[in-house]
Amino acid sequence: xxxxxxxxxxxxxxxxxxxxxxxxxxxxxxxxxxxxxxxxxxxxxxxxxxxxxxxxxxxxxxxxxxxxxxxxxxxxxxxxxxxxxxxxxxxxxxxxxxxxxxxxxxxxxxxxxxxxxxxxxxxxxxxxxxxxxxxxxxxxxxxxxxxxxxxxxxxxxxxxxxxxxxxxxxxxxxxxxxxxxxxxxxxxxxxxxxxxxxxxxxxxxxxxxxxxxxxxxxxxxxxxxxxxxxxxxxxxxxxxxxxxxxxxxxxxxxxxxxxxxxxxxxxxxxxxxxxxxxxxxxxxxxxxxxxxxxxxxxxxxxxxxxxxxxxx
Amino acid sequence: xxxxxxxxxxxxxxxxxxxxxxxxxxxxxxxxxxxxxxxxxxxxxxxxxxxxxxxxxxxxxxxxxxxxxxxxxxxxxxxxxxxxxxxxxxxxxxxxxxxxxxxxxxxxxxxxxxxxxxxxxxxxxxxxxxxxxxxxxxxxxxxxxxxxxxxxxxxxxxxxxxxxxxxxxxxxxxxxxxxxxxxxxxxxxxxxxxxxxxxxxxxxxxxxxxxxxxxxxxxxxxxxxxxxxxxxxxxxxxxxxxxxxxxxxxxxxxxxxxxxxxxxxxxxxxxxxxxxxxxxxxxxxxxxxxxxxxxxxxxxxxxxxxxxxxxx
Numbered sequence: 001x002x003x004x005x006x007x008x009x010x011x012x013x014x015x016x017x018x019x020x021x022x023x024x025x026x027x028x029x030x031x032x033x034x035x036x037x038x039x040x041x042x043x044x045x046x047x048x049x050x051x052x053x054x055x056x057x058x059x060x061x062x063x064x065x066x067x068x069x070x071x072x073x074x075x076x077x078x079x080x081x082x083x084x085x086x087x088x089x090x091x092x093x094x095x096x097x098x099x100x101x102x103x104x105x106x107x108x109x110x111x112x113x114x115x116x117x118x119x120x121x122x123x124x125x126x127x128x129x130x131x132x133x134x135x136x137x138x139x140x141x142x143x144x145x146x147x148x149x150x151x152x153x154x155x156x157x158x159x160x161x162x163x164x165x166x167x168x169x170x171x172x173x174x175x176x177x178x179x180x181x182x183x184x185x186x187x188x189x190x191x192x193x194x195x196x197x198x199x200x201x202x203x204x205x206x207x208x209x210x211x212x213x214x215x216x217x218x219x220x221x222x223x224x225x226x227x228x229x230x231x232x233x234x235x236x237x238x239x240x241x242x243x244x245x246x247x248x249x250x251x252x253x254x255x256x257x258x259x260x261x262x263x264x265x266x267x268x269x270x271x272x273x274x275x276x277x278x279x280x281x282x283x284x285x286x287x288x289x290x291x292x293x294x295x296x297x298x299x300x301x302x303x304x305x306x307x308x309x310x311x312x
Numbered sequence: 313x314x315x316x317x318x319x320x321x322x323x324x325x326x327x328x329x330x331x332x333x334x335x336x337x338x339x340x341x342x343x344x345x346x347x348x349x350x351x352x353x354x355x356x357x358x359x360x361x362x363x364x365x366x367x368x369x370x371x372x373x374x375x376x377x378x379x380x381x382x383x384x385x386x387x388x389x390x391x392x393x394x395x396x397x398x399x400x401x402x403x404x405x406x407x408x409x410x411x412x413x414x415x416x417x418x419x420x421x422x423x424x425x426x427x428x429x430x431x432x433x434x435x436x437x438x439x440x441x442x443x444x445x446x447x448x449x450x451x452x453x454x455x456x457x458x459x460x461x462x463x464x465x466x467x468x469x470x471x472x473x474x475x476x477x478x479x480x481x482x483x484x485x486x487x488x489x490x491x492x493x494x495x496x497x498x499x500x501x502x503x504x505x506x507x508x509x510x511x512x513x514x515x516x517x518x519x520x521x522x523x524x525x526x527x528x529x530x531x532x533x534x535x536x537x538x539x540x541x542x543x544x545x546x547x548x549x550x551x552x553x554x555x556x557x558x559x560x561x562x563x564x565x566x567x568x569x570x571x572x573x574x575x576x577x578x579x580x581x582x583x584x585x586x587x588x589x590x591x592x593x594x595x596x597x598x599x600x601x602x603x604x605x606x607x608x609x610x611x612x613x614x615x616x617x618x619x620x621x622x623x624x
Contacts, residue, residue: 031613034611034613035611035613035614038608038610038611038612039608039609039611040608041608042608126612130611254606257606258602258606261602261605261606261612262602264612265601265602265605265612265615265616266586268612268613268616269586269589269616269619269620270582270585270586272616272617272620273582273585273586273589273620274578274581274582274585276620277581277585289577290570290573290574290577293573293577294566294569294570294573296350296351296352296353296354297351298350299346299347299350299351299442300350300438300573300576300577300580301343301346301347301580302347303577304577304580304581304584305584307581308581308584308585308588
């Protein structure tokens with residue numbers, strides 16, 4: 001184990017791959033590993049990339065990684081797909097990404113697809129970020145497909161959150177956008193060569209000004225990119241680095257880390273408390289009470305109270 | 313309170329509106345109300361409607377409600393938007409819906425938009441369904457915007473889950489679809505007059521056959537609709553009622569209820585256990601340990617273990 005820790009901290013790819021699997025499995029070995037790596041973390045810039053489907057997130061993350069590599073920075077990409085446990089999405093995206101960065105030791109790509117508990121997926125993402133951070137990656141780009149609460153939670157793990165949109169995604173997506181408006185540090189209208197891009201950027205800018213999202217130290221910029229040609233991606237990379245500088249100068253860097261670790265600690269406590277409780281209670285008692293709920297003899301809230309007070 | 317219960321059970325709209333608000337607020341009054349209503353539930357057919365954005369879910373739910381009303385059934389619509397806490401989406405959709413069903417006492421529409429804990433939103437949805445069930449609605453249609461894990465969780469609350477798609481929604485949405493494939497009892501390709509609808513339906517059918525999703529008692533049908541003209545919506549309503557008949561004949565109706573109540577009971581227990589734990593622990597101890605985690609002196613897992621054993 002201590003050999004594995006040393007090799008991960010040295011940034012060895014095969015050791016890192018094994019460590020990621022151990023951490024994802026979530027057993028005691030994974031936890032011991034994370035505990036050993038943890039004191040060596042806190043340097044990586046974690047960038048969350050989210051937004052509604054169809055915006056071209058994967059292509060843009062790819063293009064960003066190329067720019068950062070040209071600047072001599074190392075980049076880890078974590079692609080989280082909470083909707084697609086077995087098939088399609090994450091894995092296919094990976095293949096394209098891996099082809100683009102094949103043979104570059106400064107890029108490491110990991111996809112996560114899980115239908116487990118939601119808190120579980122956010123916690124697991126945190127663990128993966130810890131390992132990349134410990135292995136010395138300068139940037140960790142966390143990309144989430146979809147636009148639900150869990151994606152917002154995962155993006156919130158980041159120091160810098162980028163919300164990507166594209167013109168012409170329809171009305172329902174405008175509604176989703178409203179929920180994303182508040183979490184963005186940087187907005188990107190991708191596919192900027194398409195009809196409606198200017199309009200989308202102006203609408204975003206107006207919403208921002210109406211919502212008073214900006215502070216005296218940071219007003220989220222609205223950038224336009226074409227990921228497939230690389231247009232505007234340099235400016236996006238610059239904005240990300242400027243955001244980091246601002247975070248460090250204002251003390252917000254530390255505040256965001258604290259908020260994230262608070263979430264992680266709570267998730268772990270919730271899970272452990274429940275597992276311990278169920279182990280003490282035993283399956284028979286639980287099953288008997290559930291049967292009463294199913295028979296409509298007692299409602300779920302009263303049943304929960306009963307179980308909590310009946311606990312040995 | 314007992315007066316409110318009586319009036320909700322009698323299906324009085326104003327009492328129901330007040331009960332829904334009490335339940336959503338989550339206080340002791342709401343819980344007492346739910347406990348009193350609960351024994352009178354278990355009759356409503358809960359239908360989950362989900363799918364990627366842009367598929368036309370709201371229009372189709374509206375069209376379905378009209379058909380069920382023509383059959384003399386009462387319909388409650390619960391529109392859940394986990395992404396849009398303050399603005400836009402759910403509320404705008406509501407206005408359109410309300411206009412369509414204005415003055416019809418057999419339709420009740422409630423939208424829910426919350427950025428609280430995810431388990432919380434699923435639990436709250438369960439509470440709202442309980443109230444509609446107790447108030448005597450024949451069908452409760454639960455519509456979720458988006459396509460993340462929470463939407464899948466909420467759809468899972470249902471006896472019958474409908475996944476709605478539309479042609480031409482792009483590659484990323486195809487990936488999301490993969491995650492939805494396993495939860496659908498009925499597939500709908502909406503906007504069937506658009507180019508690519510036949511192709512989308514055939515692709516779904518093929519995926520279904522490859523995935524062996526069907527059982528000897530139910531093979532999910534792939535239907536085509538045009539919500540705006542009503543085309544195919546009668547067939548969809550028929551399929552929903554056929555699915556209910558199958559569930560009842562096979563005992564699956566009861567099994568799905570049990571799975572849902574198991575989820576609800578676990579969510580409530582998790583929340584209560586954590587709240588009790590934090591109250592016993594006190595904020596000072598928690599804050600001190602969090603500070604150690606932030607300082608990288610101890611990792612989150614070890615910190616959680618410490619807190620769990622330090623508990624008075």
